[in-house]
Amino acid sequence: MKRTGSQIVMEVLLEHNVDTVFGYPGGAALNVYDALYDYSDKIHHYITAHEQGAAHAADGYARSTGKTGVVFSTSGPGATNLVTGIATAYMDSIPMVAITCNVSDNMIGRDSFQEISITGVTLPITKHNYFVNKIENLADALRNAFRIANEGRKGPVLVDITKDVTAATTDYTPHKPLPLEPHPKFTEAQIDQIAKIINECKRPVIYFGGGIEASNAREELYELIQKADIPATYTMMAAGVIDCDDPKNLGLIGMHGTIAANKAIDQADLVIALGTRFSDRVALNPKRFAPKAAIIQIDIDASEINKNVLINYSIVGDTKDVLQALLPKIEERKHTDWVEQVTAYQKTVRVPMEGAKLRPKELIEATCDLTDKDTIYVTDVGQHQMWAAQYVRHHKTHHFLTSGGLGTMGFGYGAAIGAQIGNPDKRVIHFTGDGSFHMNMNEGCTAVSYNLPIITIIMDNKVLGMVYQWQTVFYNKHYSQTVLNRKTDFVKVAEGFGATGFACNTLDEFKEAFQKALKINGPVWIECNIDKEERVLPMIPNGGTIDDMITD
Structure with a gap:
C-alpha cells in the first residue's frame, strides 16, 4: 500500500x-x-x-x-x-x-x-x-x-x-516489531563459581540498582535475599524494589545513604552488585569501596565491568537471567549475627532545628500516611530529592521517578505529567524545591489543560538548598548566588495557570491542605515554607568513606 x-x-x-x-x-x-x-x-x-x-x-x-x-x-x-x-x-x-x-x-x-x-x-x-x-x-x-x-x-x-x-x-508493508538481540550468554561454570562464593561467605551484602527494575528481576532478588539470608542496599534508581518494611532492607547507599547501608558495605566480606554501576555517588572513594570484601558484579553492559571499581568476579548478562540460573545453586543459609549487626546501625539522623514548624521528614511521612501503596512519587533534583529517597515509604518498582545520573533540575513536573497520563488510575505526587520548580513550572498549563490531578509539593526555602548546604559545610559559608529570596507567590501562579494553590507553614496546615488536594480533580500546588538551614544527612563528602560521614 x-x-x-x-x-x-x-x-x-x-x-x-x-x-x-x-x-x-x-x-x-x-x-x-x-x-x-x-x-x-x-x-x-x-x-x-x-x-x-x-x-x-x-x-x-x-x-x-x-x-x-x-x-x-x-x-x-x-x-x-x-x-x-x-x-x-x-x-x-x-x-x-x-x-x-x-x-x-x-x-x-x-x-x-x-x-x-x-x-x-x-x-x-x-x-x-x-x-x-x-x-x-x-x-x-x-x-x-x-x-x-x-x-x-x-x-x-x-x-x-x-x-x-x-x-x-x-x-509500505506492515511489519511486526523487530526481535530484540538475545541477552549476553554466560556459562554454567561462571554460575557455579559465583554460587560457591556466595555459599561460603560470612558477611554478604547485596547492592543493587536500576538494572533490577529494567529486567523485572524483583522476585528473583527477593528469593536470593531470603534464601541466603543477605541484607540488601540499593541506589536511588532502585528505590521501591524491596519493601521499605523488609527487615533486611538497609536503605539507600552512598553519599546520602543510611549509616547501616554504608557500614555494611565497609564491613562486608562479599558484595554482590546487581544491575548497578558503582557511580561516584555510591563509590565516593573507589579505591576504598568495600575494603574487606570480594566483589561480584552482574550487569548487562560489559562496559560497566571494572569501570569505576575493580571487582573480583563478574558475569555479563541480564540480571533476571543470571539470578534464575544462580538460585537453584544457592544453599539455604542463616547469617543471623551479621544481619543483626548491620541492621542495628539503622537510625534516623535528625538536624536539631529549634522553632522549625515544618520539617521535610514530617511532611513526607504525612504524605505517605494519607496516600496508598500504589502512589507514584516523582522528584526534581536537590535536597527534596534526597529527603524523598530517604523518607518516602517505598513499596513498589516503577513508583519512584527521579533523575539519577544527570541530576536534572526541572525534570519533575514533566515526568509527573507523563506518569499520570500513563497511570490514570494512580495518584501521582510531585516533590520539588523552589529552585527546581522555577525551571519548568510552565508545565502547569499542561497539567491544567489535561486536568491531571498531580499534587505538587514545593519545599520552599528561598535558596538553592543542596548547593547552599555544600557552601555551608565546605566553602566557609560563602553563599555565592544561592540565596534567591525570590518573591514568587506560588498560590497566585497556580491560580493564574488554572490550578489550585495552597501555602502552609506548619505540619497541621500541610495536612489540611493535602487532604483538600486529594479531593480536587485537577492539579494542585502546595507551597511548604521550610527553613534554609535544613540539611540532608547523613552525608559523605566527595572522595570520602564511612569514616568521613557527617551525621550532625
Whole structure:
C-alpha cells in the first residue's frame, strides 16, 4: 500500500502498540502533525509548554509504565530543546524514541531557517540515532529505533527526518516489531563459581540498582535475599524494589545513604552488585569501596565491568537471567549475627532545628500516611530529592521517578505529567524545591489543560538548598548566588495557570491542605515554607568513606 512518510511514522508507531506521544509542532513537522490529525483516534498526542517538558514526560511515562516513551519535535530549537530530556533518559537507561523533523534535504548544510544537525548534537547521549533523507529508509529506521531502545541496556534513540521525506510517498508493508538481540550468554561454570562464593561467605551484602527494575528481576532478588539470608542496599534508581518494611532492607547507599547501608558495605566480606554501576555517588572513594570484601558484579553492559571499581568476579548478562540460573545453586543459609549487626546501625539522623514548624521528614511521612501503596512519587533534583529517597515509604518498582545520573533540575513536573497520563488510575505526587520548580513550572498549563490531578509539593526555602548546604559545610559559608529570596507567590501562579494553590507553614496546615488536594480533580500546588538551614544527612563528602560521614 502507498503511504506518505508522515503516515509511515504513524503506522510504525501502531506496529509497536504506541498510543501515547508527547511533543510540540513546528514548521518542519507540519506534515507529521497533519498525519497525526488523521490518526488521532488511535494515537493520543499531548502538547506541553516546552519541548524539554515533552521529553521529560515521555521519560516519566516510560519509567512508570515500562513502555517506550515517544516524543515529537520540529527542527532547530525544537529539537535542541529535547537535549536535556534525552540526556536524562540516557544516563538512567530509559527506553525512549525521539522523532524530530528537519528542513528538506536540499536545504541541509545551507544554514537554513531552523536547521540543526540534531544527530550530531545528540550522538554522545543516545544509544544510536538516524538521519533519514530517503523515504525508502524511514520505516526500517523507526523500527530499529524501537529495537535498539529496548534491547540490552535500554536507552534513547533519535530519528531525524527531513521534511521532504515526510511528504514523499512510497510502498509500505506492515511489519511486526523487530526481535530484540538475545541477552549476553554466560556459562554454567561462571554460575557455579559465583554460587560457591556466595555459599561460603560470612558477611554478604547485596547492592543493587536500576538494572533490577529494567529486567523485572524483583522476585528473583527477593528469593536470593531470603534464601541466603543477605541484607540488601540499593541506589536511588532502585528505590521501591524491596519493601521499605523488609527487615533486611538497609536503605539507600552512598553519599546520602543510611549509616547501616554504608557500614555494611565497609564491613562486608562479599558484595554482590546487581544491575548497578558503582557511580561516584555510591563509590565516593573507589579505591576504598568495600575494603574487606570480594566483589561480584552482574550487569548487562560489559562496559560497566571494572569501570569505576575493580571487582573480583563478574558475569555479563541480564540480571533476571543470571539470578534464575544462580538460585537453584544457592544453599539455604542463616547469617543471623551479621544481619543483626548491620541492621542495628539503622537510625534516623535528625538536624536539631529549634522553632522549625515544618520539617521535610514530617511532611513526607504525612504524605505517605494519607496516600496508598500504589502512589507514584516523582522528584526534581536537590535536597527534596534526597529527603524523598530517604523518607518516602517505598513499596513498589516503577513508583519512584527521579533523575539519577544527570541530576536534572526541572525534570519533575514533566515526568509527573507523563506518569499520570500513563497511570490514570494512580495518584501521582510531585516533590520539588523552589529552585527546581522555577525551571519548568510552565508545565502547569499542561497539567491544567489535561486536568491531571498531580499534587505538587514545593519545599520552599528561598535558596538553592543542596548547593547552599555544600557552601555551608565546605566553602566557609560563602553563599555565592544561592540565596534567591525570590518573591514568587506560588498560590497566585497556580491560580493564574488554572490550578489550585495552597501555602502552609506548619505540619497541621500541610495536612489540611493535602487532604483538600486529594479531593480536587485537577492539579494542585502546595507551597511548604521550610527553613534554609535544613540539611540532608547523613552525608559523605566527595572522595570520602564511612569514616568521613557527617551525621550532625
